[in-house]
Amino acid sequence: MAVSQDLWAPLVHAPEQAALVPRFEKQGYDEQSVAARRKWIEQKTRGNLAHVGSYSISTEAMRGNIENPVGTVQVPLGIAGPLLIHGTHAHGVFYVPMATTEGALVRSYERGMTTLTRAGGATVRVIRDENRVSPVFLFSDVATAFEFGSRLQESFNSIREEAEATTRHGKLLRLEWQPVGREVIVHFSYFTADAHGMNMIVKATERACQWILCHSDAVDFYLFSGSCSEKHSSGSLLAGGKGKKVVAGALLPSSLVSTYLHSSPADLVEMWRHTVLGHLQAAALGYNGQYANGLAALFIACGQDVANIVNSAVGITNFELTTNGEVYVSVTLPSLTVATVGGGTGLGTARECLEMMGAAGEGGALKLAEIAAATLLAGEISMGAAIASGEFVTAHEHYGRNRPEL
Numbered sequence: 268m269a270v271s272q273d274l275w276a277p278l279v280h281a282p283e284q285a286a287l288v289p290r291f292e293k294q295g296y297d298e299q300s301v302a303a304r305r306k307w308i309e310q311k312t313r314g315n316l317a318h319v320g321s322y323s324i325s326t327e328a329m330r331g332n333i334e335n336p337v338g339t340v341q342v343p344l345g346i347a348g349p350l351l352i353h354g355t356h357a358h359g360v361f362y363v364p365m366a367t368t369e370g371a372l373v374r375s376y377e378r379g380m381t382t383l384t385r386a387g388g389a390t391v392r393v394i395r396d397e398n399r400v401s402p403v404f405l406f407s408d409v410a411t412a413f414e415f416g417s418r419l420q421e422s423f424n425s426i427r428e429e430a431e432a433t434t435r436h437g438k439l440l441r442l443e444w445q446p447v448g449r450e451v452i453v454h455f456s457y458f459t460a461d462a463h464g465m466n467m468i469v470k471a472t473e474r475a476c477q478w479i480l481c482h483s484d485a486v487d488f489y490l491f492s493g494s495c496s497e498k499h500s501s502g503s504l505l506a507g508g509k510g511k512k513v514v515a516g517a518l519l520p521s522s523l524v525s526t527y528l529h530s531s532p533a534d535l536v537e538m539w540r541h542t543v544l545g546h547l548q549a550a551a552l553g554y555n556g557q558y559a560n561g562l563a564a565l566f567i568a569c570g571q572d573v574a575n576i577v578n579s580a581v582g583i584t585n586f587e588l589t590t591n592g593e594v595y596v597s598v599t600l601p602s603l604t605v606a607t608v609g610g611g612t613g614l615g616t617a618r619e620c621l622e623m624m625g626a627a628g629e630g631g632a633l634k635l636a637e638i639a640a641a642t643l644l645a646g647e648i649s650m651g652a653a654i655a656s657g658e659f660v661t662a663h664e665h666y667g668r669n670r671p672e673l
Contacts, residue, residue: 288335296336301326324615332611342366342567343614345373350380350645354637357626360384362619363642365564370461372560375653379645382527386519389641393633395512398442398464398604399456400472403492404485409449411484416444416451422482430471431477436460437467439475443658445494453490456508461632463572463606465497483484495573496602498574500552504581510604511633514653515640516597519648524594528652532594539586539653554596555584556650561643567606570617575604584647596651598644607631 289307291300305316319338329336348362363380365373383389406412418441427439436459443454455475457468469490476488490495496504503509521532528535546554558580566573582600589595607626611617621627626635652658 269666276365281456290335290445294334294517296327296330300324300337301338304335309339309537328614332614335551343368344568345375347377347645348380350638350641351384352391352637352641353388354391354634354641355393356634357391357637361624361638361641363565364568364623364656365561366424366567367560367564369560372525372564375557375649376561376564376646378527378644378652379647379649382523382648383517383641383645385527386523387646389517391513391515391637391640393513393634393636394525395507395510396458396633397456398468398510398638399466399495399508400465400490400497401452401454401491401492401495402472402488403447403450403452403494404476404479404483404488406449406451406485409446412424412446412449412451415483415485418444419444419453422479426475426478427484430455430457430468430475433471433474434467436462437464437471439471442597452494454495454508454667457591461607461629462610463575463604464609465572472618473634496578498577500577500581502573504578505553505583507601509578509602510575510621511600511636513600513603513620513636513640514597515600515637515644516595517644518589519594519596521551521592521594524652528648529656529658530652532588532592535594535651536586536588537594538651542654552581553583553642555580555582555643555647556645556654558582558598558600558643561646565639568617569605570611570614570618570621572610580604582643584651596644596648598640600640600643600646601638603636604630605635607635662669 295301295304295393298404305320309316316338320339322339326340329406344364344366346362349360350363351360352358365376367373404415406415421602423442430439432438438458440456440458445452455472459468460507473490476490480488481483496509524530524532524535543554559576562576562579565574579602582598583600585594585597606612607621607628612621618627621631624638626638
């Protein structure tokens with residue numbers, strides 16, 4: 268098996284600890300190369316990768332998803348449900364795959380799902396569906412920067428033509444500009460169909476920016492200003508525009524709250540009120556109990572870009588006491604990033620998990636978004652009840668510690 272000479276040539280006289288991970292010819296995605304690389308790292312680290320080397324995914328299928336492959340990491344997969352959803356795209360009862368090593372997590376979400384289903388289900392709607400890139404343009408002074416921004420819309424058709432020339436699926440929806448001194452941040456907002464599409468729209472935006480640079484007084488530009496909030500949290504996410512804005516809600520009768528959640532509507536709302544104060548004191552972005560828990564488990568199971576949990580977990584949970592003593596619980600997810608094509612969504616177990624929910628491939632992203640929102644609603648209900656009833660620690664002791672026999 269030959270090793271790529273252009274890669275290793277600079278290391279002929281390098282110290283042993285500086286050795287690069289071997290890539291082999293054609294980047295080494297065949298089974299033989301992956302096994303050799305795994306053996307190499309075992310020898311370097313004196314580790315044992317027996318479990319890492321046991322997998323069913325084709326190593327050639329990993330090309331484009333990972334570099335220097337040595338195998339796979341296995342995460343336990345649990346199923347939570349039944350979850351009854353009344354959405355525009357997701358209808359009926361679903362069973363949700365959740366990949367995690369945190370004991371009690373699946374059981375917690377399942378309790379919330381059962382409560383929602385017994386109460387008649389969760390109503391879910393997708394309000395907005397887009398993604399954005401936010402480059403920054405540099406100018407000689409504030410007047411020139413302002414003139415650029417105020418006339419930007421006049422060139423929209425030409426800019427859109429340049430951007431969309433790079434992609435069959437991405438559609439430029441609009442441009443929004445924000446001056447910062449003598450610089451101008453421009454939000455390029457796209458429709459990306461069933462893909463996350465960040466690489467796609469970055470490529471489109473770069474071409475558009477080059478056109479703008481040639482047809483304006485801009486001195487230069489940087490493709491990323493940081494204002495788009497890709498894979499980091501910010502207050503701007505609450506307004507939406509970074510992913511899918513989704514809302515989910517359900518009315519819970521007092522009898523069900525008592526039977527399944529061991530609490531009361533009034534106690535749930537009182538718990539919510541006091542923990543809102545804590546969020547305010549912490550200057551938190553939005554309010555929620557455990558969005559990241561559900562998102563991480565669902566994202567890992569379904570081959571999502573896990574780093575997008577950071578922006579997807581910014582949102583607002585609300586508990587409202589009705590006039591007849593019931594409680595209405597809702598979640599608002601302004602920047603949920605999910606996809607059913609591209610990335611890791613078609614790879615091995617991820618595809619199977621998406622198929623389990625009928626959300627694999629083209630036409631599945633909005634359905635997955637509604638399922639995700641209903642899942643997070645279930646998690647908020649269950650965690651809120653555990654805090655209100657004082658059962659939080661007991662539940663974790665029972666389900667999540669010391670390998671309990673259930």
